[in-house]
Amino acid sequence: MDKKKLLVISIIVSLIAVWFAFDLGQYFTLEQAKAQQLALTDTIHAKPFLSSMLYFVLYVVVTALSLPGAAVMTLLGAALFGFWWSLLLISFASTIGATLAFLFSRYILRDWVQAKFGHRLSAINRGVKKDGAFYLFTLRLIPVFPFFIINLLMGLTPISTRMFYIVSQLGMLAGTAVYINAGTQLGQINSLSGIISAPVLVSLALLGIFPLLAKAVMQIVNKRRVYAEWEKPSHFDQNMVVIGAGAGGLVSAYIAAAVKAKVTLIERHKMGGDCLNTGCVPSKAIIRAAHTMAEITRANEFGIETSEAKVDFAKVMARIHNVIAKIEPHDSVERYSKLGVNCVSGEATILSPWEVEVNGERMTTRNIVIATGARPLVPGIPGLDKVNYLTSDSIWSLTEQPKRLLVLGGGPIGCELAQSFQRLGSDVTLVEMAEQLLIREDSDASTLVKSSLEKDGVDIKTGHKAVKFSIHTDENGQQQQSVLLETAGDESLTIEFDAVMLALGRVANVQGFGLEKLGITTSERGTVEVNEYLQTKYPNIFAVGDVAGPFQLTHAAAHQAWYAVVNGLFGQFKKFKADYSVLPAATYTSPEVARVGINEKEAKQQGIDFDIVTYGIDDLDRAITDGEDHGFIKVITPKGKDKILGATVVGNNAGELLAEFTLAMRHGLGLNKILGTVHPYPTMSEAAKYTAGAWKKANAPQGLLTLVEKYHRWMRKDQQVATDQQNVNTTTSVQVDTVETPPKRSSEGALSE
Structure with a gap:
């Protein structure tokens, strides 16, 4: 850190230390202000300009250093200078002080914060560059956070100083006026009866309801700003239109119909989406077949002799399609039509925030839910288009098992399918660019999975990257497909294969249905940008599932669907923030x-x-x-x-x-x-x-256990004393009996004694 910054920090810290060391905050309380009001009023009348300037400078210093007392100074200024003059002083003093605090934060902290957390703040920086003035104006008008926090945090963003000052001057004006009005009334309280006077009560009420009124106003302003270029229909055909009949879309339509809303569900391909047709259902079906084969190979471990088991790959794949067909009615048009959903097959296009076109028919709707899902990522690796590559969408069309299968990607999909095909008889090579499979999991979990895959025979290449695919002719005149792998240490390796399975992630389907025309933005991950209520740029258009992220899970899409539908249909009464704090996930390897x-x-x-x-x-x-x-x-x-x-x-x-x-x-x-x-x-x-x-x-309570141990020791000691006393009594009795009556010698008599 340079000397200039150290000097500025030293000055600021010194001033704040003086404030607290001399307890200057005691002079900035309502009680102190009221006690000194008469004396201060006389001084102001004697020297109005000097008093005003001193007050102005003090207000700037308190605000610039983010010291407590600005609110009391506002009320006191109103009581001393009157409404209009105090409004002028405080409005400019508060804005100048806020700008100084903003500049302190920017000069001292911004470079360090952006350097250390810039990758996490990139979305915020983009938002501030685009709509920073509006965000700041909203925060100034609706004091959810203390103003000094806003000053310091905005200094870390890209917003210009000029824009910060102008917006702060305008944004704080309304709130300042409300505080000053309250201050002018508090200055007139001379007796207990003054506390319940109408003007004072009105001023105090304004202080309480102002944030709510300001929030309502800002919502109206924002809504008009967003919808400015669109003409809202006078009536609507639907309460909700859902685009996409995967997990997110199906649940959205189901919930909307269940609460008696009129809802249309549009799907361009197959009902059930990826989960039913190319994802969860077929993958778990092939995992089941592979698990059965693995169990058979372990039969001897349980004392069972078996003949050699053989895999009929065509039958395995046929069963997978039978499983899909068996589950298909759960997601069918017939079922959802009976539930009250209007199911339409076709390409949807969003024409406006309230209009959707499908098959040449235009319908109006109050709300739209985008649930268009995602597709497998196909990277631009040289030569990939010349080889036989598969994805999680196309692999289910196989009828002949690849003898040598190359799997790119060590995430959940790659690990599950690599293990399954290996157990079913393929020679599988799994390539992962990172040094760990299942990179999001803890290393101990990943290590167990890797060991299990290797035990099954999977050849795992972590720390390797596919850089080029090619086809060549071997010595037998047969065409061979191969891939060139490289490591971070510039080592290279060539592997031949019969088919390559791409499991490198999925890309959200955000094009082809009108988002560009509406200006709905996407995130860095390529998903539709939504807020905590799953709303897009337009509050009545929502996105759920893989197209929205951040989770590509069937149950996550269903979870989001509830929030989208409830916020869409009933959001004018109550909105709910999507909660992902307890969201389970599983990878179905063995x-x-x-x-x-x-x-x-x-x-x-x-x-x-x-x-x-x-x-x-x-x-x-x-x-x-x-x-x-x-x-x-x-x-x-x-x-x-x-x-x-x-x-x-x-x-x-x-x-x-x-x-x-x-x-x-x-x-x-x-x-x-x-x-x-x-x-x-x-x-x-x-x-x-x-x-x-x-x-x-x-986490046992050791102190309590120590006390309990002492208690048990005491109980044993107490019982020993009682036992000793009983033995003394018994001995005395025996001695007396010996004199009077000879003891019995039988064992029975001994037990009786």
């Missing part, structure tokens, strides 16, 4: 990896002070009996607190085991509650109880 909340990696990134409790499933009785004694459960809690921040489960049926932790997190239950729940024995669900038991042991 072992499965399931997670809810944050994991260890994310806890460290967020700087959370946390504890970890881990339970090894290899210790669980049911897992041992099933031959599935591998994996673990790991729970993240705040340091010393019984609150679940996240849980990761790795093992057989991990997705099922995760449900208990998801339920606990959703309803605020801690590990103590799980420990106190009876679980049937022997089951895999007991793993949750034993995890809670491990947490309890690590």
